Amino acid sequence: MQFTNGENLKHAVRNAPIGICILDAKNLVAELVNDKFLQVAGKTYESIIGKYYWDAFEEVRNIYEYALNDVVQTGQPYYADEVELSLVRNNQEEVIFVTFVYAPIPDDKGSVNKIAVWVLENTSQVIDRKNKETAKNTIQKERDRLRKFIMQxxxxxxxxxxxxxxxxxxxxxxxxxxxxxxxxxxxxxxxxxxxxxxxxxxxxxxxxxxxxxxxxxxxxxxxxxxxxxxxxxxxxxxxxxxxxxxxxxxxxxxxxxxxxxxxxSGQRELRKTQDSLELAIEASGIGIWTANLITDELIITSRSREIHGIPRTKQLTLTTAFGLIFEEYRAKVTAGINKAVATKQDFCEEYWINPMDGGKPKWLKANGRAYYDESGKPLYITGAIFDLTEQKEDDLRKNDFIGMVSHELKTPLTSLAAMVQVSSAKLKNSEDSFLVSAMTNANNQVKKMTNLINGFLNVTRLESGKIQLDKKNFQMEDLVSDIIDESKLTSSSHVIKLFACKPILIFADADKIGSVISNLLSNAIKYSPKGTQIIVRCDRINDKMQVSVADEGLGIKEDDISHVFDRYYRVENPSQSHISGFGIGLYLSAEIIHQHGGEIWVESKIGKGSIFYFNLPIN
The missing domain is CATH 3.30.450.20 (PAS domain)
Structure with a gap:
């Protein structure tokens, strides 16, 4: 479509259904602009009319200036369909979509003397179409995802x-x-x-x-x-x-x-296996029990009835069974089971009972676990009962013997230690280096023997309940530092470093906690090569004080880690056969920490070393 000069042109422009701006082709000054054009441009009439076109549209000049100049020079129109523009409209930058044309208007001689800029905004149409395409693509992607999910x-x-x-x-x-x-x-x-x-x-x-x-x-x-x-x-x-x-x-x-x-099919085979297992359990002398936590009903096997001295026809409840436990153990067993139920862990408790038939008291071991419904509510507990009476009596006889022998050895050993110390003092300035060295070695061996006997005595005291805690307030940092200084006096073969924490007051038995630290340091020295480092740390972790002793030693196998705190347990390793010990130090350390309400554990890697930890409540 072509315009000619005159009033018809002005009338047509003003009333056109699309935006139109007429420019002088020589200087690109806007001579005529309609309201539709101003609406699309988002600019005032004064900012366009009579002004250089690119002054009004500076933000798109670098994109379309060449195209407009080409229309002036060639007389060929330029078309842009649904292009995206970043335009300043109403003093705000907006991204819009427009279709526009730079159309030449020739004079009577055919020369281009005017340029008509035709513009139609397509923003809503383009966005609607893109939204539909996006929705369509999204639906297709969801279909593809669903199909992929189904196939995989x-x-x-x-x-x-x-x-x-x-x-x-x-x-x-x-x-x-x-x-x-x-x-x-x-x-x-x-x-x-x-x-x-x-x-x-x-x-x-x-x-x-x-x-x-x-x-x-x-x-x-x-x-x-x-x-x-x-x-x-x-x-x-x-x-x-x-x-x-x-x-x-x-x-x-x-x-x-x-x-x-x-x-x-497996369940059917399992039922057969369970039947065989039940026969094996009965033959092994282990008692099995199940307690309904809702009805308090207790179901036990014939072996469990025999252990507890319960008549075959007697109906039992869990409450009745608790009544057979010695009073001093009843609260501990109850608390242990309640904790296991609350934490969904296994439990294991040892205690004395008075059998229902009036037989002699028995020492039993009960372990088991709770089972829950889908909501996590505990339904029942099932477990096993072991009669430890004979084993405990053997242990008591053994402990009595160890205690008696240890007491008998302690008196002469004390005298021997005094004699060695006096002799060492007299030979301190002796020129006979052999005697001085021999007395020093003798003194060290007497100390080892004394520690060993004290360990056996502590074991017997611990198991008879005679170890008492003398709790007082003290600074853990000072205690750890003192123990390290004592270790350095007796052993200079290792580099011991302390990373101490800020001073924190601990309420505990300082002597017994000191013996735990001393034992961990002694083990680190014994089980790591000479010249290696031993790192001792003291840290506050939330409401607990944590102490760790790390060495660069042999390490502990994973199978042995769960047993290192057992009484008399020693790791079987040919490379450690020359290292003396009876496996009571870590056992005593663990019991001391547990009596303080703390925890003790170890992390270890073969060939890398071990880190022993224990913690104590601060308050």
């Missing part, structure tokens, strides 16, 4: 379409249920005809008709794996869920299925 799902999934339940989609695990059959595109009864007269077909029909989801568990469905193959008894867990169209009408069924035939 760890369950058999298929989609049955229409009233004849035609296989529309099948994932690999569903196809694997029928490895020799062609399913896709076939109605269900054509693909799997043997289900026609089975309850499962009626269930599928009901789901399609009512839209109500059906869940089956361990349902027996006789099926063949291959077309014409033998029918097998197969068990399945499955869900049939109706699929609906946009009008909420059922148009298919989504199937999730797991074959549990092997599990059912």
């Amino acid at each position: 799902a760890p369950a058999g999934i298929c989609v049955l379409n229409g009233s004849d339940l035609t296989f529309e989609l099948i994932n690999p695990l569903y196809q694997a249920l029928f490895p020799g059959r062609q399913l896709l595109g076939k109605p269900l009864l054509d693909a799997v005809p043997e289900i026609k007269h089975q309850p499962i077909w009626n269930i599928l029909q009901e789901v399609y008709q009512t839209g109500i989801t059906f869940e089956g568990e361990a349902l027996l469905i006789p099926l063949a794996r291959n077309t014409g193959g033998p029918i097998e008894d197969r068990f399945f867990n499955f869900i049939y869920q109706a699929r609906t169209d946009l009008n909420e009408n059922v148009d298919g069924i989504l199937v999730f299925v797991f074959e549990v035939t092997d599990i059912i």
Whole structure:
């Protein structure tokens, strides 16, 4: 379309349904502009009319100045369809979409003397179209994701379409249920005809008709794996869920299925194994018990009745059984079981009982765990009972013997230690270096023997309940530093470094905590090469004081870590056979820390070394 000069041009421009701006082709000054153009441009009439065109549209000049100049020079129009512009409109930068034309207007001689800028804003249309495209792409991506999920799902999934339940989609695990059959595109009864007269077909029909989801568990469905193959008894867990169209009408069924035939067979075999296990348990002399935490009912095996002296016809409750426990142990056992139930951990408790039949007291060990419903509510506890009476009596006799021998050895050893110390003092300035060295070694050996005997005595005292804690306030940093200084006096073969914490007051038995630190340092020295570092740290962790001793030694095997704090336990390692000890130091250390309400543990790697930790409550 071409304009000619005159009033007709002005009238046509002002009333045009699109934005138009007329420029002088020589200087690109705006001579005429209509309201539609101002609306699209978002600029005032005064900022455009009579002004150089690019002064008003400086923000897009670098993009379209060349095109406009080319129209002036060649007389050929320039078209831009739905282009994106960053335009300053109403004093704010906006991103819009427009279709515009730079159209030449020739004079009577055919020369270009005017330029008409035609513009139509398409922002809403473009955004709507892009939104639709985005939505369409999103829907397609979700479909693709859903299909990918179905194909990769760890369950058999298929989609049955229409009233004849035609296989529309099948994932690999569903196809694997029928490895020799062609399913896709076939109605269900054509693909799997043997289900026609089975309850499962009626269930599928009901789901399609009512839209109500059906869940089956361990349902027996006789099926063949291959077309014409033998029918097998197969068990399945499955869900049939109706699929609906946009009008909420059922148009298919989504199937999730797991074959549990092997599990059912395994359960049957397990039942046989359990029966054999029960026979073995009865033969081993272990008592089994189960307590209902809701009804307080207690079910026990015949061996458990025998251990507790309970008549065969007597009905028991958990409360009744607790009544047989010695009073001084009852609270401890109750607390241990309650804690295990609350924390969902196993429990193990040892205690004395008075058998119901009036027999002599027995020392028992009970362990077990609680079981819970889906909401986490404890339902029952089950466990085992061991009669430790004979073993405990043997331990008591052994401890009595060790205590007696240790006491008998302590008196002469004390005298010997005094004699060695006096002799060492007299030989201090002796010129006979052999005697001085010999007396020093003798003094060290007497100290080792004294520590060993004290350890045995502490074990017997601990197990007889005679170790008392003399708790006082002290600074842990000072105690650790003192113990390290003492260790440096007796051993200069290692580099001991202390990373101390800020001064914190601890309420504990300083002597016994000191013996724990001393034992950990002594072990670090014994089990690490000479010249290596031993790092001692003292840190506050929340409301606890934590001490650690790290060495660069041999390390402890994973199987041994859980036993290192057991009484008389020593790691079996040929490379450590020359290291003396009876396995009581860590046992005593653990018991001391536990009596203080703390924890003790170890982290270790073979060939890298070990870190022993213990913590104590600050308050």
